[in-house]
Amino acid sequence: GAVVSQHPSRVICKSGTSVKIECRSLDFQATTMFWYRQFPKQSLMLMATSNEGSKATYEQGVEKDKFLINHASLTLSTLTVTSAHPEDSSFYICSARRDRGRDTQYFGPGTRLTVL
């Protein structure tokens, strides 16, 4: 149990286009979902926390107008990278937890974004 999927696993896009990444909890309801990005040989950096039905809470330095997060249902959160540029190329990982408290975070397999 507690499986999280992401789609797509890889995406290549042209500079200036928008890209949407989906994160789904397959066998549980996720009240809270998290979005991370990871640059090569660096740690995961939390971008934002989203609670179902609420606006996402962004970490300091993350542009909310550039990284749009929607958590419209208890099993789906989306991250849209708007007007992507090469510096947005990264590995994006989502995680989900059942509640807003201390439940374990279950991680998705990640999405590799390459912006040309």
Place this chain on the structure above:
Amino acid sequence: KQEVTQIPAALSVPEGENLVLNCSFTDSAIYNLQWFRQDPGKGLTSLLLIQSSQREQTSGRLNASLDKSSGRSTLYIAASQPGDSATYLCAVEDDYKLSFGAGTTVTVRA
């Protein structure tokens, strides 16, 4: 702001040797600490979770200790195998969020 450091950044050992991976964190007011494994280009696999009230956790060949007061955790992997080759990440939870270290990349030579 919580800072998590992992030393060494990389480690190469012959098969059969025991592995010792270190993690330190700056703010001892944590709720728990987790060790994850990450294979290249893949997501995270949770290995061990230690609650702040615990001193250690064990799973098979893996043992993790936690000294919250000194801000340290150590992951021991006994009798390493080539399949243990991966990056190992340490993460601490406080304020309902996880803060990650940069990881230790382990190579076990056959």
